[in-house]
Amino acid sequence: MPLDASYHAKSFKSVGTRPLRPDGIDKVTGRAKYGADHNMPGHLVGLILRSPHAHAKIKRIDISKAEKLAGVKAVLTAADLPDLTNGDQGMFDILDNCMARTKVFYDGHAVAAVAAVDMATAKQALKLIKVDYQVLPHVTDVDEAVKPKAPLLHEKCFTEGGESKPKNPSNVAKITEFGHGDVEKGFAEADIVIERNFKTEQTHQGYIEPHACVASVSPDGTGELWVCTQGHFVYRNHCAMLLGMDVSKLRVTSSEIGGGFGGKTHVWMEPVALALSRKANRPVKIVMTREEVFRASGPTSATSIDVKIGIRKDGTITAGKAELRYASGPYLSMWGELGAMTSFACYDLKNVKTRGYEVLVNRPKSAAYRAPSAPMAAFAVESVIDELAKRIGKDPLEVRIQNAAKQGTRSSYGPVYGPIGIGPTLEAARKHPHMKAPLGKNQGRGYACGFWFNFGGQTCTDVNVGPDGTVTLTVGTVDVGGSRASLALCVAEELGIPYDQVKCTVADTGALGHNDMTDGSRGTFSSSMAGIFAARNTIEVLKERAAKMWEIPVSDVAWENGHAKAVGSKYGNLAPLSLKEIAAAAGNTGGPVAGHAEIVADGAGVSFATHICDVEVDPETGRSRVVRYTVIQDAGKAVHPTYVEGQYQGGAAQGIGWALNEEYIYGKDGRLQNPGFLDYRIPVCSDLPMIDTQILEIPNPNHPYGVRGVGETSIVPPIAAIANAVSNAFGVRMTHVPMSPPRVLKALEAAKKTKKA
Amino acid sequence: MADIHLWGALRPAAGGASVVQVEAKTIRELFRKLEDAYPGMTPHLARGVAVSIDGRIYRDSWETMLPDGAEIYLLPRIQGG
Numbered sequence: 001m002p003l004d005a006s007y008h009a010k011s012f013k014s015v016g017t018r019p020l021r022p023d024g025i026d027k028v029t030g031r032a033k034y035g036a037d038h039n040m041p042g043h044l045v046g047l048i049l050r051s052p053h054a055h056a057k058i059k060r061i062d063i064s065k066a067e068k069l070a071g072v073k074a075v076l077t078a079a080d081l082p083d084l085t086n087g088d089q090g091m092f093d094i095l096d097n098c099m100a101r102t103k104v105f106y107d108g109h110a111v112a113a114v115a116a117v118d119m120a121t122a123k124q125a126l127k128l129i130k131v132d133y134q135v136l137p138h139v140t141d142v143d144e145a146v147k148p149k150a151p152l153l154h155e156k157c158f159t160e161g162g163e164s165k166p167k168n169p170s171n172v173a174k175i176t177e178f179g180h181g182d183v184e185k186g187f188a189e190a191d192i193v194i195e196r197n198f199k200t201e202q203t204h205q206g207y208i209e210p211h212a213c214v215a216s217v218s219p220d221g222t223g224e225l226w227v228c229t230q231g232h233f234v235y236r237n238h239c240a241m242l243l244g245m246d247v248s249k250l251r252v253t254s255s256e257i258g259g260g261f262g263g264k265t266h267v268w269m270e271p272v273a274l275a276l277s278r279k280a281n282r283p284v285k286i287v288m289t290r291e292e293v294f295r296a297s298g299p300t301s302a303t304s305i306d307v308k309i310g311i312r313k314d315g316t317i318t319a320g321k322a323e324l325r326y327a328s329g330p331y332l333s334m335w336g337e338l339g340a341m342t343s344f345a346c347y348d349l350k351n352v353k354t355r356g357y358e359v360l361v362n363r364p365k366s367a368a369y370r371a372p373s374a375p376m377a378a379f380a381v382e383s384v385i386d387e388l389a390k391r392i393g394k395d396p397l398e399v400r401i402q403n404a405a406k407q408g409t410r411s412s413y414g415p416v417y418g419p420i421g422i423g424p425t426l427e428a429a430r431k432h433p434h435m436k437a438p439l440g441k442n443q444g445r446g447y448a449c450g451f452w453f454n455f456g457g458q459t460c461t462d463v464n465v466g467p468d469g470t471v472t473l474t475v476g477t478v479d480v481g482g483s484r485a486s487l488a489l490c491v492a493e494e495l496g497i498p499y500d501q502v503k504c505t506v507a508d509t510g511a512l513g514h515n516d517m518t519d520g521s522r523g524t525f526s527s528s529m530a531g532i533f534a535a536r537n538t539i540e541v542l543k544e545r546a547a548k549m550w551e552i553p554v555s556d557v558a559w560e561n562g563h564a565k566a567v568g569s570k571y572g573n574l575a576p577l578s579l580k581e582i583a584a585a586a587g588n589t590g591g592p593v594a595g596h597a598e599i600v601a602d603g604a605g606v607s608f609a610t611h612i613c614d615v616e617v618d619p620e621t622g623r624s625r626v627v628r629y630t631v632i633q634d635a636g637k638a639v640h641p642t643y644v645e646g647q648y649q650g651g652a653a654q655g656i657g658w659a660l661n662e663e664y665i666y667g668k669d670g671r672l673q674n675p676g677f678l679d680y681r682i683p684v685c686s687d688l689p690m691i692d693t694q695i696l697e698i699p700n701p702n703h704p705y706g707v708r709g710v711g712e713t714s715i716v717p718p719i720a721a722i723a724n725a726v727s728n729a730f731g732v733r734m735t736h737v738p739m740s741p742p743r744v745l746k747a748l749e750a751a752k753k754t755k756k757a
Numbered sequence: 758m759a760d761i762h763l764w765g766a767l768r769p770a771a772g773g774a775s776v777v778q779v780e781a782k783t784i785r786e787l788f789r790k791l792e793d794a795y796p797g798m799t800p801h802l803a804r805g806v807a808v809s810i811d812g813r814i815y816r817d818s819w820e821t822m823l824p825d826g827a828e829i830y831l832l833p834r835i836q837g838g
Contacts, residue, residue: 090804161766176833177765205838262838337766337833355765368838414762414830415809453835455816520837600817702813712838 003533005603007699007706014493015705018642022485022504023256035212035228035255040283043214044073044115046276047122048269048286049129050296051104051111054138054362054670055151058102058131061112065128071121074280075129076113081275084244093331095242097365098271104133105153105330106362107671108295110269115276115284138362138670142327143304145171145361153330153360171360173332178340178413179353186319186351190310192391198380199736200719201663202302202327205369206654206682209258210293215273216283222249223277227270230260230478231517235267236509242271243278250274253508254478261654262368263298265519294675298367299664301326301335305380307343311388315402319351320344320412324377328358329365338373342716343381344412345451346422346608348405352412362670368519371452371712375655375719379737382448382720387733396724397435397447400610401426404449421634421698422449422608428694429610434630443616443627446724450609450716454525454709456601457516461530462507463491463538465593469580471495473504473534475527476515481650481711482643483523489639490528490705494535496562497579513598521709524639525700526601532704538595545589546577603702604709609633611652611717615725619748622741624726626656630692636700636708648714649691655718657683663738759823761787762830767806770797784808785819787829805834 026032063075078101085091100109112129116122137151144150150171159166160174187193213227223245229235232254240247257264269286277284288297306323322343326336336356344352385403389396404422411417429435429447439445462474473491477483484504492499516522539559546564547554550571558567563576586593614628631648638644661681665673674680699706723734726744732751736743758778763771771777779794781787787808791798807816809830815821816834823829 161769174766177768260838265836265838334833334836338835341833341835368836370838372836372838414764414832415812415814416828418812453814453837455814455835455837457817520835522837602815602818602821603813605813 005529005702005704007701007703012493014489014499015637015639016641017489017499018640019485019499021482022488032256034209034258036287038214038226038255039285040214040216043283043285044117044280045119045122046113046115046273046284046286047126048110048272049112049126050292051100051107051109052671053104053133053135054107054140055136056104056133057136058100058104058111059134060132062130063112066114066125069121069125069128071117072114072125073117073282074115074276075125076272076276076279077111080279081242081271084242091238091241094238094266097331098267098269106364108292108364110272110296113272113276115280115282139171140362140666140670142302142325142359142361145327145359146325146357153362157360172357173360174358176337176340176356177354180410181351183319183321183351183353187308187310189312190318191313192388193308193310194384194387195306195308196384196735198305198307198383200303200376200379201738202299202363203658203662204294204299204680205259205261205263206657207259207261207263210288210290211264211268211297212287213270213273214283214285215270215277217274217278219281221245223274225250225252225270225274226255227252228255228257228264230257230264230480230519232478233476233509233515234517235270238267239271239274243274251508251510254506257478257480260480261370262372262519265368265517268297290677291675294680295672296364299364300369300372301328301366303327303339303376305376307380307384309384309388311392313392315392315394315399317347317349317403320347320349320381322354322377322380324354325357325359326373327361327363327366329363330360331365332358333366334358335366335373339377341413342374342451343377346405346449347403348409349412354412370651370654370715374450374452374716375658378448378450378716379719379723382717383723383733383735386446386724397426397430400447400449401430420606420608421696424696424698425608425610425632425634428632428696429612432612432630432632432694434612434628434692437628439614440616442619442729443614444725444727444729445612445614446721446728447610447612448717448720448724450713452521452607452713452716454604454607455520456522456526456604457520458514459526459530459601460513460515460598461527461534462512463531463534463595465538465579465583467583467586469501469578469583471497471502473502473531474507474511475504475531476507476512477523477527478518479506480518480523481647482640483527486524486639486643487527487531491531491535494532495539495579496560521607521711522601522604525604525703525707525709528639528705528707529601529703530597530599533597533599534595537597538593541593541595542579542582545582545586545593548589549577549582549585550574605700605702607634607708607713609713609717611721613721613725615722615729617726617729617744622745622748624660624739624744626689626722629689630694631714632694632696633710633713634696634698634708635710636703637697637706638695639707641695644695644710645693647710648693651714652691652718653683653688655715656688656722659719659722659737659739661738661740759829764832767798767801767831770795770801781823783819783823784815784821787823788819807832807834
């Protein structure tokens with residue numbers, strides 16, 4: 001029982017309630033410490049010199065003048081970060097991204113760094129570094145990059161995974177295929193087949209807090225890093241490997257985090273800060289500017305997706321096919337692969353085939369962005385399904401219900417599904433009042449479904465009972481979305497004590513075993529499982545202590561509602577012992593009371609959502625405004641429903657920005673034209689309606705309380721739902737996001753011309 | 758002998774086969790035998806492979822048993838945000 005992860009139905013006292021957020025007061029009063037808020041005595045200012053070119057060979061770097069400048073304590077190039085990755089290509093790519101070695105691959109790629117006594121000196125030193133570049137032809141567009149004569153990023157990049165071994169190198173690093181059945185036969189059985197190309201522009205996660213860290217390496221080889229990250233254990237492991245340090249000698253502390261969304265899942269400039277500190281023998285602080293964040297960290301992929309779907313007049317989808325090209329920056333990743341896996345995952349298809357392409361381009365190294373790759377794939381597939389439904393005269397929602405995947409369906413990525421929640425979200429959408437609300441002038445309604453995998457991973461957690469009976473829950477997963485409250489609720493539930501008796505803290509890397517980072521919607525899923533197990537182990541200790549206090553066998557002690565109870569009529573006179581009473585006596589029953597758990601939390605279970613939205617389009621300006629939005633998603637069990645609603649709303653808000661405004665704009669010179677929030681426009685409050693949410697609770701069989709991850713799926717349907725709504729408002733199919741005013745106007749003009757013709 | 762279904766990227770290492778047969782009791786044994794029989798899979802296994810057993814996806818629990826008759830799919834070890 002202590003480590004049994006399976007779900008057992010129970011009634012809850014704490015789980016499912018909505019206590020005030022424990023970090024709220026500190027955050028609204030400015031007391032909370034974010035990455036840039038940490039200082040060390042005598043720390044230096046670190047700055048990074050970045051390439052102005054999209055693609056160039058580094059012929060020579062002269063740092064001599066910068067080194068001689070008064071106040072400069074260290075100047076660093078790739079020579080100070082030798083390759084210690086031992087053939088690990090993924091880590092080598094991260095290293096090369098942190099500091100370019102022989103070539104720069106994008107505008108903003110780091111080429112050198114300085115540490116100086118103040119900002120002015122550091123800036124002056126950067127100007128004194130002379131880099132001799134041989135500028136090379138570049139390519140930033142994903143479709144241009146796959147052409148045979150496109151400028152080549154890596155001369156040794158031969159496509160992996162194709163039908164035959166390629167003779168020539170190309171920018172297609174990898175092709176991956178999924179599917180089953182015979183799609184050509186399926187298309188032949190269809191009454192209508194639609195094939196279209198869809199494009200999505202590159203967007204940034206848009207986290208409000210830029211990357212920031214303070215690093216200190218002592219001459220004895222030990223180091224400390226204070227950093228804003230989604231996973232300080234992972235950052236520790238990365239930095240230790242790249243700098244040749246022992247993992248145990250580098251202690252990493254995570255700050256509060258002002259958003260990550262996948263962009264803070266691997267290191268960017270933290271190894272540089274540590275290397276500078278090691279060279280200068282002083283702590284070094286680096287805080288990226290917003291421009292650096294845009295130019296050199298974590299955007300998602302730009303994509304170009306060809307989709308072909310066939311349908312019969314009775315509404316049965318007979319076949320689906322997609323070719324998905326995802327730009328991954330200069331290094332191999334798995335973004336096209338994930339697009340290929342997720343694109344048709346909502347549907348029960350007899351014939352389906354998807355191919356994902358990892359395309360190298362002269363843009364920053366793409367990073368995960370909340371359900372990475374799924375939103376773009378959903379945009380393409382859900383748009384065509386909407387169009388097909390209209391062509392056969394059926395309600396698009398009913399067509400989705402008719403073709404939805406269910407238990408026993410072979411998923412488009414391979415395995416057969418167990419119990420899943422797409423059907424219930426669609427049924428809930430059908431019954432939702434939003435569906436019957438009248439639409440105004442120039443308004444359209446759209447729906448879309450979304451899928452994401454979710455996962456668990458390595459997790460290590462401590463429960464410590466204080467002498468006053470209050471409980472500290474120590475976790476190693478960074479709290480990006482309110483997990484401290486949710487985890488404390490779960491441990492309070494398991495121990496049978498009030499929520500306000502439990503305090504959850506995110507520990508540094510010296511305090512716990514390795515924890516995977518907070519990604520894949522795993523924070524609450526996996527740390528709550530580990531917390532529940534640690535609480536169960538704590539209860540075993542509490543029972544032993546009560547047995548000692550009563551001088552009875554531990555087998556005669558039970559734990560109920562936060563109390564030890566002696567079982568059996570012979571102990572009728574023994575009053576139950578509360579946790580507080582046992583804690584107070586701990587010094588004389590064996591010492592501190594604690595419980596620990598280290599687990600791999602597999603079995604997160606896949607996740608589905610359905611979104612409904614109404615959009616109003618101004619035909620004169622092309623501006624689109626979301627006037628109503630509803631998110632319906634399965635949470636398994638909402639531990640803290642307010643936070644779950646927040647995750648649903650947050651995903652929708654980011655998706656609205658992605659759909660309507662956000663895009664990286666590159667000039668012909670390969671330089672990013674809009675690296676700031678004035679020109680790269682994320683939605684603000686006035687751009688958004690109140691986003692309605694409906695939480696479904698279909699218990700996850702692989703979690704003691706039925707919990708599923710909820711952080712990512714909510715960003716999958718919005719682009720498609722909004723595109724369908726805009727398309728429905730004017731009868732013009734939108735195939736390119738963002739649907740910014742110029743792009744909408746262009747589509748409207750094109751439609752007018754077609755009508756006239 | 759269990760049927761092990763391969764996703765597209767692994768198939769070239771198995772001569773284009775979409776399904777291979779392996780005698781294995783656990784995920785750990787499965788990976789070891791796949792490397793022995795199909796050395797071309799080694800880089801993929803190093804990069805990360807997840808195993809779906811009757812629809813439940815395992816990324817890390819290599820001690821997990823492979824029940825007789827179970828549907829076993831190899832999948833990329835996915836990344837999240």
